[in-house]
Amino acid sequence: MGLPADRRSRRALLSGLGLLALAAVAVAVSLNTGTISLSPAAVWRTLAGGGTAEESLILFQYRLPRILVTMLAGIGLGVAGAVFQGASRNSLADPGLLGINAGAALGLIVFVSFFRTMDGPVSLLIPAFAFIGGTAAAVLVFLLSYERGRGLLPIQLILTGISIEAGLSAMTLFLSLRLDPDTYAFTARWLAGSVWGRDWIHVWTLLPWIAVLVPCIYMASRTLDSFSFGDDLAKGLGSRVGRSRLLLLAAAVALSCASAAMAGGIGFIGLAAPHIARQLAGPRHRHFLPLTALVGLVILVCADTIGRSLFQPSPVPAGVVAAALGGPYFLYLLFRPKK
């Protein structure tokens, strides 16, 4: 890893361009995929505004919103994972480990168990409940791993996260056993990570979170880097460790909760995307954070496209596809030849 800084930047830039091309291909393929086949030419024509009424309906009402939600959620989950890993100095941290997915799932279950008759648009109530559940779980984990005078303790964070997650999952399981089969089927799909937000309203709800928080986190790249030296050294370098860690983690929690609310409990991306990006661009956040966002986007878009096209008529949730593709990847990481 002893590359000079400018070479590393160039490498990050090149990988970034490569990933951007890959993302463009993934999105294009995804736009072409569906029950009705549209030729790539027809897709372009329609995007440019020249399609038939039917083509515009398919593209703008059915496919585009879902793909945009998938892209945004992929970015959100990937970047949030990178922040969790950086701020907790644990390369195995991901939103799932901090109890966020479990909290979001509990929020969903609480909604379908007790609040189904509540007035209001269901399409927004579900994300709201999932978001609140995830945030509440994260706040609980933070409170329990906060020690006066020393701030948030990284290792404590992970351990507390795991136990809170176990507790929340148990409650979710208990409540889900009492659901009727139809509701249970929906919930089970959600828990497995199915992109269910498919309307423009979901795009507009998710977009602000990603558009505001991701740039903020990127601007804090240097702070994230400094965490890796350990708290004492970071303090010596001028970081206000406790406060900035809390702010960054809060931003990451908001990102992953917003993403999970639209795309369900997809666990794998927050873990894998930062790892892949670091392999491509080295350990500095300034370099690998943008790549993480792109990798997250590519994984989730591919997983969702595969899940909904290959397995008709009962589409497989994107989370399942991502995990099925990701499991072997991690085995590969474990067993690959050490340099």
Added chain:
Amino acid sequence: MLKKAVPFLSLLLAFILLTACGQNAANEPASSPSPSASPAAAGRIASMSIHITNNLLALGLTPAGSVVGGDVKDFLPHVKDRLEGVQKLGVVTEPDMEAVLALKPDSIFIDETYSGPDLAKFEQIAPTVSINPDKGTWKDHLRELAGHVGRQQQAEDFILDYDKQKDEVGALIKSRLGADAKVMAVRMTAKELRVMGMKRPVGPLLYDDLGLQPADGVEKIDKAYEVISQEVLPDFDADAILVIVSKGSEAKKNYGLLESNPLWKSLKAVQNKHVYVLDGQKWLDYSSLGHKMALDDAAKLFAE
């Protein structure tokens, strides 16, 4: 590097194959819709509810496309043979909008409970009629539907036939069980034992249409069903028990366990051999056709 890549790729392949398992069976080519579709008067119909599909069948119409049952991911077993060549449009909770669009229907019928919020989306494809299953009985739903497709006469004929048959079957059951026999219907699922209450799908059919006497306490279950524990079965003091066993091996196993339970064996209905296992799908299908098939099932069970 390459050597390591081989086991990695084979693992990957294994995972993909595993996830694909069990999904392939139901694959259906997205072919052109059925040639036996409905006559010109009603046009090509897309039915977004399995109950509306069955009501259409009762009117002698075959929809061009229909959603499938969420549980079986296919058309319901008791009407499957009548829906050959009909385009599958996904599950009611997750309709395949592109398939609906590809069908180019002249009209779409949706279930207000499930698809009501998406009415505008369906309207973009074709004129859409929303039917509220919580308003009125299946007869009202059938008449409403018939009005939209211009088949009022068929609806009245169907209802007339049904009313005649229900009186016959009701009399048949009473001749077997005695005029004041108290009846209950239970359903064994993979998770629990349920007593079917006074509300649809089963209650109105048994206690209104067939005129049977609900067993003690059943009349208080003012909903579709209530989950009970096996110990309270004797409290219902039923003269006859109708049993629905849910799909799947778990439910079947549970019913086997119940049957060998001494408590069950000591029930009045069991001792007098008045336990009848129903063809569940027909009884749980709250549609005109489902009800008619349930009557046929009852006639067969009690004729023996």
